[in-house]
Amino acid sequence: MNTPWKAFSNYLKDNAKDPSRERYLETNHQTPHGPIVAGALGVLVFVVYYKIAYAYCTTAGLVDMKTHAEFAQNFYLNPEEFFKTWLKVPHMLWHLVVKAFESRAGLPLWDAASFTFALFGLFAYGVMTWFLFSMLRSHTGQKRLAFAALGGMALSFVGPLIMAWFSDGYLGSFTPNPLHNPTHIASKGFGMLAMMAGIDVIRGYRKESPVFFRKHPYLCFSLFALLSVLAKPTFLYMLLPAGILLILIDLISAFTGLYRPTASTKENGTKKAQIKGQLERRQRLIAVWGAAWRLALASLPACAYILTEYIALFFWGTEQGTSVVVTKPLEVWHFYTWDVPTSILLGMLFPIWMLLTNLGYFYKSAEGRLSVLGYAFGVLEFSILAESGSRKDAGNFSWCMMAGMTIFYAVAVYRLMLSTLQERTGKAHSAYLVISWFLLFLHVYSGLSLYEVFAGIL
Numbered sequence: 288m289n290t291p292w293k294a295f296s297n298y299l300k301d302n303a304k305d306p307s308r309e310r311y312l313e314t315n316h317q318t319p320h321g322p323i324v325a326g327a328l329g330v331l332v333f334v335v336y337y338k339i340a341y342a343y344c345t346t347a348g349l350v351d352m353k354t355h356a357e358f359a360q361n362f363y364l365n366p367e368e369f370f371k372t373w374l375k376v377p378h379m380l381w382h383l384v385v386k387a388f389e390s391r392a393g394l395p396l397w398d399a400a401s402f403t404f405a406l407f408g409l410f411a412y413g414v415m416t417w418f419l420f421s422m423l424r425s426h427t428g429q430k431r432l433a434f435a436a437l438g439g440m441a442l443s444f445v446g447p448l449i450m451a452w453f454s455d456g457y458l459g460s461f462t463p464n465p466l467h468n469p470t471h472i473a474s475k476g477f478g479m480l481a482m483m484a485g486i487d488v489i490r491g492y493r494k495e496s497p498v499f500f501r502k503h504p505y506l507c508f509s510l511f512a513l514l515s516v517l518a519k520p521t522f523l524y525m526l527l528p529a530g531i532l533l534i535l536i537d538l539i540s541a542f543t544g545l546y547r548p549t550a551s552t553k554e555n556g557t558k559k560a561q562i563k564g565q566l567e568r569r570q571r572l573i574a575v576w577g578a579a580w581r582l583a584l585a586s587l588p589a590c591a592y593i594l595t596e597y598i599a600l601f602f603w604g605t606e607q608g609t610s611v612v613v614t615k616p617l618e619v620w621h622f623y624t625w626d627v628p629t630s631i632l633l634g635m636l637f638p639i640w641m642l643l644t645n646l647g648y649f650y651k652s653a654e655g656r657l658s659v660l661g662y663a664f665g666v667l668e669f670s671i672l673a674e675s676g677s678r679k680d681a682g683n684f685s686w687c688m689m690a691g692m693t694i695f696y697a698v699a700v701y702r703l704m705l706s707t708l709q710e711r712t713g714k715a716h717s718a719y720l721v722i723s724w725f726l727l728f729l730h731v732y733s734g735l736s737l738y739e740v741f742a743g744i745l
Contacts, residue, residue, distance in 0.1 A: 303647025306426040310710040321432030325416060328440040329409055335444070336408035339466050339738050340401035351467045356400035359385040374603055377596035380518040381407065381473040404469050407518075408443060411476035415439035415697060417499070418483055422654070422701050425498045427708060438700045441727060445696055446734025447634040459624030460634035461685055463692040466738050470519040471686055475693060477515035478522030482657065482694055484508035485530050488582055489653040492537070492574040509585035516589045520596060521686035522693075523589055524668060529660035529691075533653075534579050541572040612675045619673045619682050631666075635692065637726040638662075638699035644719065645702050658698035665691025703727065 343352035359382035361372040373379060381403060388399035416432075416439030423431050447460030465471050487497040487504040500507045515522045601610055617627055624630045632639070642649050642659065649655035665688035673679045703723050709716075735741060 299647040301647070302645055303651040306648075306652075306705055309426075309705070311427045311429065311708045312710055321430070321436075324433035325436035325439075328436045329412060332412045332440060332443045333405045333409045335735070335740060336466070336472075337401045337405035339740070340404035340469070341397060342738075343467055344397040344400055349467070352400060352404070352469055355382065355469050356385055356396055358382060359400070360389070360396070362386045374599050377592075377599055378470055378474075378517060378519045380514070381469045400469070404472060407469070407473045407476065411472065411479070412439050412443045414476040414479045414483075415442045418479060418697060419701055419704065421483075421498050423704060423708075425496070426705065429708075431708075434704060438704060441731050442693075442697055442700055444734045445637070445727070445730040446737050447630075448636060448729060449633075449733045449737055458633060459620060459627070459630040461630070461689055461692065462634060462734060462737075463689055463696050464734055465689060466734075468686075471521075471689060474515045474518035474522045474690075477511045477518060478526065478690055479694065479697065480511035481508055481515055481523070482526060482661075484511060485526070485582070486653050486657065488578050489533070489537075489657075492571075492578040493653070494574075505581050505585040508582065509588055512586060512589040513592060516592050516596075519686065520593050521684070522690040523593065524684075525661050525665040525687045525690045526694075527586060527590075528664045529657060530582070532660055532664075533656055534575065534582070538572075538575045538579060541568070541575045609675045609678050612673055612679075613671055614673045614679070615671075617670050619679060619684070620670060622680055622682060635662075635695070637723075637730050638692075638695045640723065640726055641699035641702050644723075645706075648702055649698075654698050654701070658695045662688070662691035662695040665689070700727065 340352055343349045344356055358372075358376060361368070361375075362379065362382055363369060363372075376382065384403045384406070385396075385399050388394045388402060389396055392399070394402065416436045419438045420430070420432055420435035423429065423435060442463075444464060446462040446464055447458075463475075483499040484504045484507040487500050488508065490497055491504065497504065512523055512526075601607065620627055620630075638658075645655075649659055669682070669684045669688040672684045674681065674683055703720075706716075706723070707720055
C-alpha cells in the first residue's frame with residue numbers, strides 16, 4: 288500500500304505547486320488574430336443571446352423574460368412612481384436599461400429587452416475572457432487572447448448534460464447560464480468582477496502579485512459587489528460567506544503559526560533565526576487581519592443595499608408577509624427532482640472531473656478554494672433555505688447555487704487551459720486533455736440544445 292499512496296501523495300504535491308513553476312508551450316506574444324477571434328466570438332455570443340431572449344419575449348407560454356420586460360415599463364423618473372416600482376423589484380438594473388432603450392432610444396419593448404439581455408451576456412463574456420486571459424498571463428507569461436476568448440465563449444453557454452434516453456430536459460440539474468432569466472445574466476459579469484477583486488485581495492496578503500486590479504482592489508470589490516446586488520443579490524449571498532470562511536481559515540492558520548517553529552528555526556535554532564521567524568509569522572497575521580477588516584468595510588454598501596431590499600420586499604413590498612425560513616434538507620430541490628445526486632452530476636460533471644483530477648490545485652490556490660467554497664455554500668443555501676408560504680416552490684435560493692456554479696466552471700476551465708499549455712508528453716496526458724475538452728464542449732452543446740439553438744440547423 289505504501290507505493291500507491293506515495294505515488295498519490297507525490298501527484299497531489301505536483302498538482303498543488305505554483306502554476307508559474309510549470310513549463311509551458313512556447314508561443315508568440317499577442318498575435319494579430321487574437322482580437323479578431325475574440326471579437327468574432329463576442330458577436331456570436333451577442334447574436335445567440337439576442338435570439339434566445341427575443342424568442343422568450345414573443346413565444347406564447349414563456350413568461351419569465353416577458354414579465355420582466357413588461358415590468359420595466361413601470362420605472363418612471365417621477366420619484367413617487369419610481370419608489371413604488373422599486374418596492375416590487377429592488378434588483379432593477381436590467382429593468383432600468385430596458386426602460387432606457389425603450390423610452391430614450393425608441394426601441395420596441397421586445398427588441399429593447401432582447402438587446403439589453405444580449406448586452407449583459409456580452410459583458411459577462413468579456414469578463415470571463417479577461418479572467419482567463421489575465422490568469423494565463425500571470426502564470427505562463429504569455430498573452431493568449433484567442434484561447435481565453437474560446438474559454439469565455441464556452442462559459443457563456445455551458446449547461447446541464449441533456450440525454451434523451453436518460454433524463455428529461457431539466458431534471459433539476461440547473462445551470463450557470465439560465466438563459467431564460469435576465470436578472471441572473473445581468474449579475475453574472477459584476478459578480479465575477481467582485482470575485483476577481485477578492486482574489487487580488489487574497490493574493491495581496493499572501494505576498495503574491497495582483498492579477499486583475501493592481502490598484503484599489505478593495506474599492507473595485509465594493510463597486511462591483513454593489514452592482515451585482517443591484518442586478519440580483521444572490522451572487523453575493525454565495526460569494527460573501529465563501530470569502531469570509533476562506534479568510535477565516537487563513538486568519539486561524541496565521542494565528543496558530545505564531546506558535547509553530549519555522550523551517551529555518553528548526554534547522555539552526557539560533558536566536559536570530561527565531562526572531563526572524565517570529566517576525567514573519569506576525570507580519571502574516573497582521574496582513575491577513577488587515578485584509579479582513581478592509582474587505583468587511585468594502586462589503587458594507589452591498590450589504591446595506593441587501594438589508595434595505597430585504598426589509599422593503601418583506602415588510603412593505605410584494606413579498607409582504609413572507610420571510611426566509613430553514614427547510615428540511617433538499618425539500619425545495621425535490622420540487623424539481625427526486626434524484627439530487629444525478630441532477631448535480633448532470634449539471635456539474637465537467638468541474639467535478641476537473642476537481643477530482645486537480646485536487647492539489649483547488650486546495651492550494653486562492654481561486655480554486657474560492658470556487659469550491661462558493662459552490663458548496665450555494666448548494667447548502669439551496670438545500671436548506673426557502674421563502675415561506677406560496678413563495679417556497681419558486682426555489683429562489685437556487686440562484687445562489689447557480690452563481691456558485693458560475694465561478695466553479697470558470698476556474699475549472701482555467702485549470703484545463705493550464706493543463707493544455709503545459710509542456711508535457713505522453714499518451715496519458717493526451718487522453719486526459721481529450722476527455723476534459725470533450726466534457727466541456729458536451730456541456731456547451733447541451734446548454735445550447737436546451738434552448739433549441741440548433742433547431743433548423745442540425
